[in-house]
Amino acid sequence: MLQPFWKLIKSLKFNYLALFLIGLSTILLFSLMYGSIKKETYELKSLQISPDTIRSLKTVEDTVKTEQERERAALEVGPVYQFSEEVEKNRQAIAASLFDILAEVKSSEKKTKDESDELALLRKEQVAEMRKKLAGLEEEEPGLRLSDEALSNLLSLEKDVLLNIKQVLVSIMGVELSKPIRAADLSSSRYEVERKIRLSDSIPQSVLQSVLTLGRSLVVETEKVNDSLTKVRIEQARESVEPTRILQGQVIVREGQMIDRDVYRQLELTGLLTNKLPVKPIAGLSLFVLFISSIIFMHFSTWQESGTVKKKALLIVLTIFFLLVILMKLLSVIEKDFDVLLAFLFPTALAPMLVKLLTNERLALMITIITAATAGVMLQEGYAAIIQMEVALYILFGGIVSLYLLGNGGKRSSILRTSVGVSVSNMLFIAFYLLMTQSSYDLSELAFYLIAAITSGILSGALTIGLMPFFESAFGLLSDMRLIELSNPNHPLLKKVLIETPGTYHHSVMVANLSDAACEVIGAHGLLARVGSYYHDIGKTQRAGFFIENQHAGQNPHDSLSPIKSRDIIIAHVEDGVKILEKHKMPSEIIDIAKQHHGTTLLKYFYVKAKESEGDVNEDDFRYAGPKPQTKEIAIILVADSVEAAVRSMKEPTPEKIAKLVRAIINDKLNDGQFDECDLSMKELKAAEKVFCETLNGTFHNRIEYPD
Numbered sequence: 001m002l003q004p005f006w007k008l009i010k011s012l013k014f015n016y017l018a019l020f021l022i023g024l025s026t027i028l029l030f031s032l033m034y035g036s037i038k039k040e041t042y043e044l045k046s047l048q049i050s051p052d053t054i055r056s057l058k059t060v061e062d063t064v065k066t067e068q069e070r071e072r073a074a075l076e077v078g079p080v081y082q083f084s085e086e087v088e089k090n091r092q093a094i095a096a097s098l099f100d101i102l103a104e105v106k107s108s109e110k111k112t113k114d115e116s117d118e119l120a121l122l123r124k125e126q127v128a129e130m131r132k133k134l135a136g137l138e139e140e141e142p143g144l145r146l147s148d149e150a151l152s153n154l155l156s157l158e159k160d161v162l163l164n165i166k167q168v169l170v171s172i173m174g175v176e177l178s179k180p181i182r183a184a185d186l187s188s189s190r191y192e193v194e195r196k197i198r199l200s201d202s203i204p205q206s207v208l209q210s211v212l213t214l215g216r217s218l219v220v221e222t223e224k225v226n227d228s229l230t231k232v233r234i235e236q237a238r239e240s241v242e243p244t245r246i247l248q249g250q251v252i253v254r255e256g257q258m259i260d261r262d263v264y265r266q267l268e269l270t271g272l273l274t275n276k277l278p279v280k281p282i283a284g285l286s287l288f289v290l291f292i293s294s295i296i297f298m299h300f301s302t303w304q305e306s307g308t309v310k311k312k313a314l315l316i317v318l319t320i321f322f323l324l325v326i327l328m329k330l331l332s333v334i335e336k337d338f339d340v341l342l343a344f345l346f347p348t349a350l351a352p353m354l355v356k357l358l359t360n361e362r363l364a365l366m367i368t369i370i371t372a373a374t375a376g377v378m379l380q381e382g383y384a385a386i387i388q389m390e391v392a393l394y395i396l397f398g399g400i401v402s403l404y405l406l407g408n409g410g411k412r413s414s415i416l417r418t419s420v421g422v423s424v425s426n427m428l429f430i431a432f433y434l435l436m437t438q439s440s441y442d443l444s445e446l447a448f449y450l451i452a453a454i455t456s457g458i459l460s461g462a463l464t465i466g467l468m469p470f471f472e473s474a475f476g477l478l479s480d481m482r483l484i485e486l487s488n489p490n491h492p493l494l495k496k497v498l499i500e501t502p503g504t505y506h507h508s509v510m511v512a513n514l515s516d517a518a519c520e521v522i523g524a525h526g527l528l529a530r531v532g533s534y535y536h537d538i539g540k541t542q543r544a545g546f547f548i549e550n551q552h553a554g555q556n557p558h559d560s561l562s563p564i565k566s567r568d569i570i571i572a573h574v575e576d577g578v579k580i581l582e583k584h585k586m587p588s589e590i591i592d593i594a595k596q597h598h599g600t601t602l603l604k605y606f607y608v609k610a611k612e613s614e615g616d617v618n619e620d621d622f623r624y625a626g627p628k629p630q631t632k633e634i635a636i637i638l639v640a641d642s643v644e645a646a647v648r649s650m651k652e653p654t655p656e657k658i659a660k661l662v663r664a665i666i667n668d669k670l671n672d673g674q675f676d677e678c679d680l681s682m683k684e685l686k687a688a689e690k691v692f693c694e695t696l697n698g699t700f701h702n703r704i705e706y707p708d
Contacts, residue, residue: 009315014307018300018314025318026293029374032325033285036332036378044273046264050253056246056270064265065244073237080229081182087222088177092170094137094144095218099166101133102151106159123152130155144217150210157207164202165211172196173218180223190216246270288377292370299366312475313359317367319471320354324371328378335379340445343379343391344430344452348398349422349460353406353415357464357479358471361403368399390433394426398456401425411484412465419461426453478587483531486590493538493584500541503549507644508534510699514640515633517695518688522680524632532593533637535586539577539594543569549645563610567603567622574598574624596634597641598624599674628677635680636688639666647696659693 009017044050105126127148137144146154154162172193181189193215197203203211246252246266253263267273296317300310327346335342351371356364376392405418430449434441441449465481472482485491489498498505512533519526537547544550546557546569558566577594600623607622629635642665647658666689669675675685 009311010308012311014310015301017311018297021314021318022293022297025296025322026289028322029289029292029325030285032329033289033374033378035329036380044259044264044267046259046261048259050255050257050259053255054252054267056250056252056266059245059247060269062244062246062266062269066241069244070238070241073241074234077230077234077237079225080233081180081223082226082229083180083223087220088174091177091218091220092173094141095169095173095214096166097137098134098144098214099162099169101130102154103159103162103166105129105133106155106157106162123155126155127151141217144214146210146214150207150213153207153210157204161202161204165207168200168202169197169211169215169218172200172215176219177222181219181221182223183221186219186221190219193219285377288373292374295366295370299363303362312477313363316358316471316475316477317355317363320351321367321371324351325374325378328375332378332380340448340452341391342452343375343388344394344426344449345455345459346375346379346391346395347460347463348395348426348456349402349418350463352399352402353418353460353464354467354471356403356406357468357481358475358477364403365400368396368403372396372399394429394433397429398422398426398460402460411481415461415464415481419457421457422460423454423457426456429453472587476588478528478589480527482587483527486586487527487531487534493580493586494534496541497534497538501537501544501547501550503551504537504540504544504547507549507648508537510644510648511536511637511640513699514644514692514695515637518636518640518691519633521687521691522632522636522684524636528589529633529637532590532597532633533640535577535581535590536594536597536637536641537573537577538580539573539575541580542573542576546570547573549648563606563613567606567610570603570606571624592630593634593637596627596629597637598626599628599638599669600624600626601638601642601669601672601674628674629680631678632680632684635675635678638674639669639688640692642669643692643696653696655693655697658696662689662692662696 130151134145157165176189176193176196179189194212197212197215198208246269252266252270253259257263259267264273296314300314303310303313305313331342331346352364352368355367372392372395373387375395376387376389379391380388402418402422405421406414427450430453434446434449468479468481471477472479489495494505497508512530515529515533516526518524519529540547540550546566548556558569561569574595574597578591581591581594602619603622603624607617607619610617610622629638643662646661646665647653650657650661666685670685
């Protein structure tokens with residue numbers, strides 16, 4: 001059923017296929033994750049009763065409230081007054097100047113007869129002169145303008161009396177104006193000046209009223225409002241007000257409460273009154289899924305592997321990832337009905353174990369990281385701002401622990417052992433989480449979290465074991481677990497080999513030991529080589545007696561057959577083996593080993609025999625159909641097959657003889673071009689040669705001859 005699909009996949013170039021699949025996955029992932037950022041909205045009106053308790057979904061600044069608070073703070077700032085010391089000096093100088101002018105005018109008067117008319121005329125002239133000299137002062141300070149009568153009375157005094165009045169007035173001004181006087185304080189200050197003037201004995205009664213008027217006029221504000229400083233203080237007060245914020249999770253309105261204009265404005269501000277999702281979360285989610293897709297694409301782009309392998313691996317990774325995303329979606333839907341964190345039930349190690357067993361550890365680490373990050377977004381609880389960090393770390397740590405514990409094995413026992421280890425890791429993390437939250441939990445909640453930790457680990461292993469066969473079947477994969485199953489001696493085909501061709505079975509086991517050891521040294525897949533070796537000669541079960549390892553008592557049926565007939569029988573065991581393996585739906589890797597384990601090697605014995613009997617013979621007719629080994633594992637098996645058969649036929653093998661024979665066989669295969677189509681290097685051949693010799697020396701060593 002999947003054959004047309006795989007044909008289409010194989011026909012596409014990897015880069016085009018990767019872009020298409022990852023692009024499609026990006027759209028699908030966004031669709032699945034969209035619900036995690038799309039929160040509930042309400043259709044409400046001002047002055048209606050709230051049907052629910054509504055909380056803010058995000059933290060936003062309430063600009064209206066902020067401005068109101070700033071205006072209130074500004075109004076609380078009083079005017080800033082500034083005291084001026086110059087006022088005292090200036091007013092004293094004015095008072096002193098006035099009396100100095102009076103004294104000057106008085107000094108310049110000529111003595112006259114004490115006749116009223118002449119004296120009145122003189123005073124009139126003096127008053128006129130005073131008016132001229134005081135014109136500038138009176139213009140600036142209208143309050144200091146004295147009447148002609150007041151000036152005349154003052155001029156009627158003696159000069160020394162004027163100077164005494166001057167001294168008293170200047171002294172009183174100095175005392176009173178040295179105090180801070182504001183506009184509201186002027187009346188009391190003027191009263192105080194008037195009181196002191198009245199108490200003075202140096203001021204004649206005739207001019208007392210004039211001096212009082214002058215003293216009251218000299219009193220002015222010494223402290224005035226500084227507009228610039230006041231403005232600065234107001235700005236400082238406004239700036240000191242912290243912005244009023246509606247916090248994420250904050251209750252805006254409770255169920256049954258009236259939605260007034262202020263509450264309605266807050267609901268509108270937090271985006272709870274519209275079904276349109278804000279642009280920012282959509283843009284953020286888009287960046288997130290693009291980031292994950294980019295990581296996957298970069299990983300596969302930099303992976304030095306064949307296109308076929310990468311195509312399968314990409315499909316496996318995306319399939320496993322989306323299975324887990326769907327599981328996250330289901331958890332997020334049902335989690336709303338529970339008070340505990342259901343996300344802790346998520347199988348933390350499922351993705352890394354499956355991907356590692358089906359592909360490689362590097363891909364498993366990548367899928368662990370992106371699964372943890374995705375779960376953190378999708379399994380948010382309550383009002384988490386961006387990502388549920390405890391869930392992301394829980395899955396990340398569980399996945400990493402599974403990668404370490406699983407190792408390179410693929411047995412069910414190792415998977416179950418890893419599951420137990422992951423359960424312990426989960427319990428430790430949940431203990432850390434419960435302790436760090438500093439909340440109190442009842443016994444039922446603690447029991448749930450303990451069960452969740454164990455369930456997550458065990459579920460990871462159970463699902464891994466359960467899903468492995470489906471992935472292997474769907475993607476035509478051969479995992480270590482599957483190889484271990486195929487290596488079981490109770491497998492029908494291996495029992496067939498053991499029963500029908502015991503010699504071939506023993507030979508296959510020996511080849512398996514040699515191949516496994518050599519592959520491990522050169523970094524190839526030793527388990528694949530071992531299991532492939534068990535089945536590589538399955539075709540010999542069709543005509544068991546025609547192969548030397550199954551012959552007894554020196555009876556060789558080839559002695560009675562022509563070289564051509566013998567050639568056909570020997571070469572046919574490869575094709576027969578392929579048919580048997582295909583009939584039993586064996587993995588393609590095992591079938592390839594059976595098909596290629598002889599490459600295009602020449603049947604030298606029968607070729608020479610045919611040449612001797614028939615003369616002109618085409619060498620190509622005596623070669624296996626091939627193809628030549630396409631992988632390192634098959635190339636190693638090809639050598640191991642020839643080496644084991646050759647050494648077994650040796651009489652009294654010694655380490656020197658074995659080493660010489662192994663080297664000769666490898667050189668023969670090399671010169672025959674059997675390694676031309678695989679990437680086996682000379683260095684690796686040398687390493688394999690050394691392992692072959694060591695293994696064969698341990699197997700075919702000289703034994704002690706026991707006495708009769």
